[in-house]
Amino acid sequence: MDTSIPNSQQLWFLPLGGTGEIGMNMNLYGHSHSWLMVDCGATFQSPLDPKDDDNPRAKTYSVVAPDASFIEARKDSLCGIVLTHAHEDHIGAVTAIWPSLGCPIYTTPFTAEVLRRKFYQKGMYENLPIVEVAQNTTLDIGPFTVSWLDITHSLPEPQAIKITTALGTIFHTADWKIDRQPVLGKPFNKQLFTDMQKEKVLAMVCDSTNSLKPGYSVSEKACEKGLGNIISRARGRVVVSCFASNVARLITLVTIANQSGRYAALFGRSLENMVSVARRCGYWPDELKLTHRRHIGYLPAHEIMIIATGSQGEPRAALNKLANNEHRDCDLEEGDCVIFSSIVIPGNEKPIEKIISRLKERKIAVFQSEHTSEIIHASGHPNQGDLSDMYEYVQPKVAIPVHGEQKHMIANAEVAKLQGVQKQLVGKNGDLFMLKPSVAIKRKFVSTGRIALEK
Structure with a gap:
């Protein structure tokens, strides 16, 4: 008898990535001799x-994913993979890991389109078991009844997941x-989550990224005014760097450019791909006009807005090339400005500082x-106020903080405790969170690690 697979009287949560760290999210839910990956x-x-995360001399790899060998060895018990949204820290390892699993993949149309293109780039485009699921849909996947719930984040079709057993x-x-x-998308719908009180939710597995921040997360709409103010004062070229997946931010920027008489161009393949996906899925307004990047170098400086990849200091991204005056399509000059419409992800401080230093020189x-009074970036994650409200809406018996370092998860657990949640379980990748027949953590149940997908 394999004791690493739950029986019909057991309900488990097992994170393989993203618990104790920010990024690389890979979660397993276990019940009745089956697993479900989220x-x-x-x-x-x-x-x-x-x-070695904080060791500047440690060898780094371009793309890193959680070690999925535990579930690969038990793939016959894996019912499927559910993808919540199209950010790389939630779907970036699928093309590398899915071939060893072979199970169906369930997700909404926008995420499915992003995923198909990733498979195509890897030379895999036939017989992909991608099941498109409409938002706010419920499906039976093995012994799990899975409901997709609209939630607000920073790209199209983000979904929270309710798993009923x-x-x-x-x-x-x-x-x-x-x-x-x-x-x-639609505004946050409180009713979707207060309705769960009737079901007496056993556990809430919750994003902890911004749990150290008081108050509420800023609305995406607030960026329009802040970015517009800075861009309206600019006299030369404007370069804005942001996360390519933030389609809402891209729409805001191109709207500002069109309204202020600037030609907007995308510098970076990931930006071009994301706008293409948005067009195909009906999220890009027809009236918003983009200019081909090859035309930008011939236009007057005060008529140019460049939206560039590289907000985290990536060495091969467009912003780094612009900072080094090495981009084939445009040179920056004294009097131009660069806007980081993003936050600094921990670990990326030094490469970003290098780019900023070169620009200022x-x-x-x-x-x-972080250093301007204008709102030019809105996080997609919950602050303490958001967390407190959600715990009040759902009223789970157990809080399981994930998607954060230890300090973030502890802060999340404290918010849950203040809201009257009976138990808070803080663990790490590889710990087994046992929810039935009793609530407990079995530490280091699985040996976890990281694998390099690209050097």
Whole structure:
């Protein structure tokens, strides 16, 4: 008898990635001799040993993912993979890991389109078992009844997941915040989550990324004014770097460019791909016009807006090339400005500082969200106020913080405790969270690690 697979009287949660770290989310839910995977993500420019995350001399790899060997060895008991949204830290490892699993993949149309293109780039485009699921749909997947719930984040079709079993219900938030004015999609719907009180939710597995921050996360709509103010004052070229997947931010930027008489161009393949996906799935407004990047070098400086990849200092991205004056399509000059419409992800401080230093040496103005009074970036994750409200809405018996370092998860657990949640379980990748027949953690149940997908 394999004691590493739960029986019909057991309900388990087992994170393989993303618990005790930010990124590489990979979660397993176990019940009745079956497993269900939620998300399969990757991270970038990271070492294979988590202890080396803060060591500048440690060898890093371009793309890193969780070691999925535990579930690969038990693939016959894996019912499927559920993907919550299209961010790389939730889908970036699928093309590498899925071939060894071979199970169906369930996700919404936007994420499915992003995923198909990733498979195509890897030369895999036939007989892919991608099952498109409409938002707010419920499906039976093995012994799990899975419900997709609209939630607000920073790209199209983000979904929270409700997993119902014969032993109880688990609410998996995935990435989220309370946004009542999203640029894309519907506003946050409180009713979806207060309705869960009737089901007496056993556990809430919750995003911890911003749990150290008081108050509420800023609405995506607020960026429009801040970015517009800075861009309206600019006299030269404007370069804005942001996360390519943030389609709402891209729409805001191109809207500002079109309204202010600037030609907007995309510098970076990931940006071009994401806008293409948005067009195909009906999320890109027809009236928003983009200019081909090859035309930008011939236009007057005050008529140019460049949206560039590289907000985290990636060496091969467009922003780094612009900072080094090595981009084939445009040179920056004194009097231009660069806006980082993003946050600094921990671990990326030094490469970002290098880019900023080079820009300032050339007398190019730099604006960062951390150092300007204008709102030029809105996180897609919940602050303490968002967390408190969600715990009040759902009223789970157990809080399981994930998607954060230890300090973030402890802070999340404290919010849950203040909201009256009976138990808070803080663990790490490889720990087994046993929810039925009793609530407990079995530490280091699985040996976990990282694998390099690209050098």
